[in-house]
Amino acid sequence: MVTAQRRSERLVDVPVSISVVPGAQLSQGGASIEAATKLVPGVVIARNGLAIQPTIRGIGTNVSGVGVDPNVAIYLDGVYQSSQAGNIFDLVNVDQVQILKGPQGTLFGRNATGGAILVTTKAPSFTPTAEFNLSYARYNEVTANAYGSTGIGDKVAVDLAVYYRHSDGWMRDLRTGQDVNEQRSYDVRSKILFEPTDKLKFTLGLSHSYTSDPTGFAFEALNGDSIGRPRPGSTPIAADRNELSQDTLPVIQIKANNIQLNGSYDLGFATLASITDYRTERDHFVADLDSSYAPVQYESYTPHYRDFSQEVTLTSPSHGKFTWVAGAYYFHEKAYISDFYLNGSSYIDSDVHTDAVAGFADGTYNIGRLALIGGIRFSSEQKQFAADRPSTGASVADKTRWNSWTPRAGLRFTLSPHANIYATYSKGFKSGAYNPTSLDTKPINPEKVDAYEIGFKSSTRLLSINLAAFYYNYNDIQVSAYDFSVGTQRLFNAARAKIYGAEADAAYHVTDALDVHAAFAYTHSEYSSFPGAPQFLPAPPGNVGNVSTSGGIDASGNAMIRAPKFTVSGTASYKIDLPKGSVTISATPYWSSRVYYTFDERLSQAPYFTMDARIAWAPTDRLTLSVFGRNLTDKTYATYITASQARDGVQFARPRTFGVALGFKY
Known part of the structure; x- marks a missing residue:
């Protein structure tokens, strides 16, 4: 059962490409949303410095900062998560994760x-239930979580989830x-x-979280290419995935508090629902920008977020010829940077206020076995930007409003109670943005994408199959590049891209003991027009290790960044009944083709294969x-590569990890 159309429906009936991953399966992969990369075709979820930045079917971003939004929306219990750094959270008490592919601008x-990406946590239960999990893994990683729920009378139920993780990390100075890269979170x-x-229900949610994980800033200088290398005291330069050479050690700390109130009332002809949310977040970041021991360039800053959102929906019953949903949405965010220091000197203070309102309606009309699908959303968003530079006294202020209509339309034809085919058109919109680390008052334009998709879905007790083919026109792509002359990022719009491809995944219940799942994705993504793309090249011999820029190039025809052309993944589990209990053996192989990380295709990760496995008694x-193992092939591969005037930087995946776990349920 999924909620991709704002109601609970069978996955097979929804004309959207969706991958559903149970929370328990993600927890076995590392209790992080990044684990979904190995389980879902066409999806790469990676960490870019301080940010979690998913890429789905070639659409992702390398842009981050306060007031700068992602282009794959992450929702936690129905609430949009605006902070890309705040999305570095462990999966606590998660029921399931739904990954909706393609533009979701209407709903x-x-x-x-x-x-x-829709993350849903467990709901309180009136029946007493409890769960406890404890694990110990390589690098002294200890993870513990507990969950309990019970009813208080026949009208109130409560639950409590607690999570803690600590690891020494796998990188050394x-x-x-x-x-x-010692990690700690709770x-x-x-x-x-x-x-x-029976008709009225309220759910009040409260949460507090803290994460300290500097891994996102633990960049090594790839092939030693760092602007600091020719300078005295810069060496040695780290070359192994377990090593780091930075004169300023990285820091990523995120503290967040949240209060949420959900309510629903059954009116008979429809259900009226409300989601109200207030969230605060305070981060602290320290980053060495040249990845050498020379004190060339480093920065530290403290972003703050205060978010409020309100959504109201009216949803028809799921039966009948015409099913529909209509709603209104409001979002307000005050985000600002304080104490931004560059090379130890106060550099900039800035804030971005966002006010977004929207109204939407979507419906499905059934004519026999044919269903007509249509929807529309109007979004209006204003951002106010202000910044000042303490060293010069200069200050700027500006505001901009963007409006957008994002429709969807389609057809679905029911082949049988367990199978259908569909064809859809949808449009997506990503807000414009200001550069919070500069005094530039010219914002970048919104992104927009037009998407066409056809698909087939079939689900029976033994076999489920999902097939999809898609074609995208992607315009005004937002990208960033590091400008060493000022020490901060530069934001701009690339021109256009075309993306097309196909995906297939299938799950087969072979026997009562054996289950197999396999997935394949092909994504052809290239910039159809990208003049002036930034290019960074190692300096010529005689200035070894320095990284310089060659200015803009025409990247038209080049592959889009962080978009592998092929990915293949699978999961197989085999259960062996014993005189006392059972043993389940499972394995998760994953293969990715080459992944490009720069617009000129100079830096890339070659194809690689990994294997995770678990034996549970x-x-x-x-x-x-x-007992479990992750990256059992011990493959050294990059999870992120970046090029700038200061360095070619690389982050490597965690080496082979193995451990033991204990789980108890009541």
Whole structure:
């Protein structure tokens, strides 16, 4: 059951490409949303410095900063998560994750040009239930989480989820041997469910989380190409995935608080629902920008966020010839940077205020086995930008409003109660933005994408198959490049891109003991027009290690960044019944073709293969003991590569990891 059309429906009935991953499966892969990369075709979820930046079917972003939005929207319990840094969270008490592919501009609105990721946590239960999990893995990684829920009378239920993780990390300072990517996080979440009548329901949610994980800024200088290398005291330069050579050690700290109130009332002809959310976040970042021991360039800053959102929807019952949903949405964010220091000197203070409003309607009309699908959304968004530079006293202020209509239309034909085919058109819109690290008052334009898709879905007790083919026109792509002359990023719009491809995934219940899932994705993505694309090249011999820019090039015809042409993945699990309990053996292979990280195709990750596996013994229905391994091939591969005037930087994936886990349910 999925909620891609703002109602609970069977996956097979929804004319959208959707991949559903149970929370337990993601937790086995590392309790991070990034684990979905190995499980979902056509999706790459990677960390770019301080930000989680998913790429779906070639649409992703390398742009980050306060007031700068992603183009794959992440929703947590129905609430849009605006902060890209705030999306570095562990999956706590997660019921399931739905990954919706293609523009979701009609039903999920702003900043969903590539798709939407819907994370849903468990709801409180009136029946007492409890769960506890503990694991220990390589690099002294300890993870513990507990969940409990119970009813208080027949109208109130409450739950509590607690999570803690600590790891020494796998990277060491090349000179001192000190740990440099030690990770620590904790999360406390609670919900209170109140059902005064059969028709009326309220859920109050509270959460507090803290994450300290500097891995996103632990860049090495790829092939030693750093502007600091020719300078005294810069060496040695790290060359191994377990090493780091930075004179300023990285820091990424994120603290967030959230309060959410959901309500629904059954009016008979429709259900009226409301989601109200208030969130605060305070981050602190420190980054070495040249990846050498020379004190060439480093920065530190503290972003703050205060978000409020309100959504109201009216949804028809799921039965009948005509099913529909209509709603209104409001979002307000105050985001600002304080204490931005560049090379130890105060550099800039800036803030961006966002006010977004939208109204939408969507419906499906059934004529026998044929269904007509149509929807429309109007979005209006204003951003106010202000910045000042303490060193000079200069200050600027500006504001801009963007309006957009994002429709969808399509047909679905039911072949049988368990299979259908569909064809759809949809449009996506990503908001424009100001550069929060500069005094430039000219914003970048919004992104827009027109998407066409045809698909086939079939689901029976033994076999499920999903096939899809798509074609996108992608315009005004937002990109960034690092400008060493001023020490911060530069934002601009690339021109256009065309994307097309096909995906297939299937799950087969071979026997009562054996289940197999396989997925394949082909994505052809290229810039159809990209004059003036930034290019950074290593300096010529005689200035070894310095990275210089050659200015703009024409990248038209080049592959889009972070978009592998092919990905293949799968999962197989085999259950062996024992005289006492059972043993389940599972394996998750993953293969990716080459991934480009620069517009000129100079830097890339070659094709690579990884394998995760798990053996779990369940002596009773309540107790599970397991051993697991991730990246068992111990493949050294990049999760992110960046080029700038200061360096060619690379982040490597975690080396082979293995551990043991204990799980208990009541």
